[in-house]
Amino acid sequence: MARRGSSHSKVTITVDEYSSNPTQAFTHYNINQSRFQPPHVHMVEPIPYDAPKPAGHTRFVCVSDTHSRTDGIQMPYGDVLLHTGDFTELGLPSEVKKFNDWLGSLPYEYKVVIAGNHELTFDKDFMADLVKQDYYRFPSVSKLRPEDFDNVQSLLTNCIYLQDSEVTIKGFRIYGAPWTPWFNGWGFNLPRGQSLLDKWNQIPEDIDILMTHGPPLGFRDWVPKELQRVGCVELLNTVQRRVRPKLHVYGGIHEGYGLMTDGYTTFINSSTCTVSFQPTNPPIVFDLPNPGSS
Numbered sequence: 001m002a003r004r005g006s007s008h009s010k011v012t013i014t015v016d017e018y019s020s021n022p023t024q025a026f027t028h029y030n031i032n033q034s035r036f037q038p039p040h041v042h043m044v045e046p047i048p049y050d051a052p053k054p055a056g057h058t059r060f061v062c063v064s065d066t067h068s069r070t071d072g073i074q075m076p077y078g079d080v081l082l083h084t085g086d087f088t089e090l091g092l093p094s095e096v097k098k099f100n101d102w103l104g105s106l107p108y109e110y111k112v113v114i115a116g117n118h119e120l121t122f123d124k125d126f127m128a129d130l131v132k133q134d135y136y137r138f139p140s141v142s143k144l145r146p147e148d149f150d151n152v153q154s155l156l157t158n159c160i161y162l163q164d165s166e167v168t169i170k171g172f173r174i175y176g177a178p179w180t181p182w183f184n185g186w187g188f189n190l191p192r193g194q195s196l197l198d199k200w201n202q203i204p205e206d207i208d209i210l211m212t213h214g215p216p217l218g219f220r221d222w223v224p225k226e227l228q229r230v231g232c233v234e235l236l237n238t239v240q241r242r243v244r245p246k247l248h249v250y251g252g253i254h255e256g257y258g259l260m261t262d263g264y265t266t267f268i269n270s271s272t273c274t275v276s277f278q279p280t281n282p283p284i285v286f287d288l289p290n291p292g293s294s
């Protein structure tokens with residue numbers, strides 16, 4: 001699961017023996033390692049919007065899974081907006097333009113965005129396969145000409161778009177990745193295990209804020225209608241044993257909206273839409289001390 005190399009202290013994550021069954025993984029690690037138990041692991045109350053920002057801090061505003069339903073979302077004060085994917089329903093260029101216009105109307109100094117499984121046109125491999133496979137599944141996407149979506153990322157002029165890449169903002173190293181465990185064959189879906197681990201292995205150490213579309217195992221990843229945990233086991237091991245960011249932000253599982261901590265990393269599932277795709281979960285704000293300030 002995690003090995004420390006001999007010459008340097010770099011930790012290597014390997015595929016977990018419970019990788020393919022996150023519900024079983026959760027039960028096993030909870031019983032045998034108390035891995036998801038208090039006092040370290042617990043829920044966190046969100047900061048009220050009117051709480052003053054402490055001196056020497058940056059305020060992050062987290063949203064996710066807005067699914068082209070941004071009208072009416074009340075956006076709080078903050079410095080940096082983080083959107084962790086599913087900003088559209090299908091990744092149609094018209095939806096991306098509308099989302100970009102919304103971003104342009106917001107006052108934050110920086111806006112950082114990743115894609116989710118609904119941003120089909122952002123996933124080049126998915127689009128290449130679409131014509132060969134299930135033409136009628138996404139008719140409006142299949143109708144697009146390559147020139148309509150080849151540069152779809154360039155429509156996001158009002159934010160920094162991350163895809164297996166990082167940016168440093170106000171001294172914070174922020175890394176973003178769109179991948180989620182395979183579920184119904186959407187964009188950026190990969191099998192659990194080595195395929196996803198290969199993506200997580202691209203995340204550098206010393207990242208302060210990790211943005212993914214989906215949750216890690218055990219932290220706001222419960223799907224009540226199926227009585228299942230669906231978070232990625234390799235993502236959890238990568239976050240807790242190798243990267244150790246101060247903040248891990250995601251969405252993906254709309255029912256998991258809320259905050260938790262493991263005593264070191266704060267985990268925020270900021271899904272704006274509920275499971276019935278109503279955009280009623282408020283944006284979550286989080287303050288972090290600026291790097292280098294004491």
Ligand SMILES: Nc1nc2c(ncn2[C@@H]2O[C@H](COP(=O)(O)O)[C@@H](O)[C@H]2O)c(=O)[nH]1
Binds near residue numbers: 253
């Ligand atoms: N059992 C699983 N359910 C999942 C998974 N990923 C998503 N979901 C469910 O769908 C909704 C909406 O997700 P979206 O990507 O279509 O916006 C989510 O809230 C879950 O209820 C999964 O991997 N396994």
Ligand SMILES: [Mn+2]
Binds near residue numbers: 067086252254
């Ligand atoms: Mn979603």
Ligand SMILES: [Mn+2]
Binds near residue numbers: 086116118213252
């Ligand atoms: Mn999603």
